Amino acid sequence: MANIRLILEYDGTAYAGWQRQPNGLGIQQVVEESLHQLLGTPVTLISSGRTDAGVHARGMVANFHTERDLPPAAYREGLNGLLPKDIAVQDAMQVRDAFHARYDARGKWYRYCLCRNPVRSPLYARYSWQLRADLDLAAMRQAASALVGRHDFQAFRTAGCAARTTTREIFSVDFAAEGKLLFIDVRGSGFLRNMVRVMVGTLVEIGLGKRPPEDMARLVGDGRGRAGPTAPPQGLCLMEVWY
Structure with missing residues (x-):
C-alpha cells in the first residue's frame, strides 16, 4: 500500500470550496473522481485543511493510499490529463505510510x-x-x-x-x-x-x-x-x- 502526497494548485472561483459536499461541487470531489478514473478504484483524499468557496490555492497538500504501484510522475501527469483547467497537480511523491496531510502540518x-x-x-x-x-x-x-x-x-x-x-x-x-x-x-x-x-x-x-x-x-x-x-x-x- 503506497501513500501518495499531492501538491495542488487551483482557482477556486467556480467551486463551493475544497470539501466534498452535497449541495455544491467541491475541489476534493473533482480530484477524487479523477483519481478514480486513473486508478480504477475509489480514493479518499486527506487534505491539509479546507478552503472556502471562491478561495484559491497554490500549495494545497493532500494524501491518499492506494494499492497501485505507479511512479509518482504518473500521478501528476495522469491526473493533469483528467482534471479541468482550473485545477492542477504541481507535484506528486510517495511518502511514509504514517504521513497525514492535516495532522502532520506544522x-x-x-x-x-x-x-x-x-x-x-x-x-x-x-x-x-x-x-x-x-x-x-x-x-x-x-x-x-x-x-x-x-x-x-x-x-x-x-x-x-x-x-x-x-x-x-x-x-x-x-x-x-x-x-x-x-x-x-x-x-x-x-x-x-x-x-x-x-x-x-x-x-x-x-x-x-x-x-x-x-x-x-x-x-x-x-x-x-x-x-x-x-x-x-x-x-x-x-x-x-x-x-
Missing part, C-alpha cells in the same frame, strides 16, 4: 491580495479585493503587530467554526506593495474558519480610518469583541503548507 502561509485603484480592474477581479480608497499602511502595520504570537482568536472566526479551541499562534504578518496591488502575508501554526479573511477585514477598516490601530490588540487580548467584516474570498490564496 504551519501554513496565506496571502491576501488587495487592489487599490480608483477604477475597477477586470484583470484582478477574480483574485483580489478591489478598494477605491487609499489605505493608511502605517496604521495597518501597527495593528498587525498585535496579531503576532499566541493569542485567543475567538473574535476572528465566523459561524460554523467547529474548532475545539480558539487559541492559535501567528508567526508573522507581512505587507508587500507591487504597484496598485497590496499583499498581506499571514503565516501561522493553524487557522480558524475565515480567520485570515476577518483579520484582513479588520486591517482594512483600520487602514480606512474607521477604527484605531489599538483595536487589534484589544481584540486579541481576551478573545472577545467585534472584529471587522469578513474580506471577500477571491483575494485569499493558500500559498504553502509546512511539515
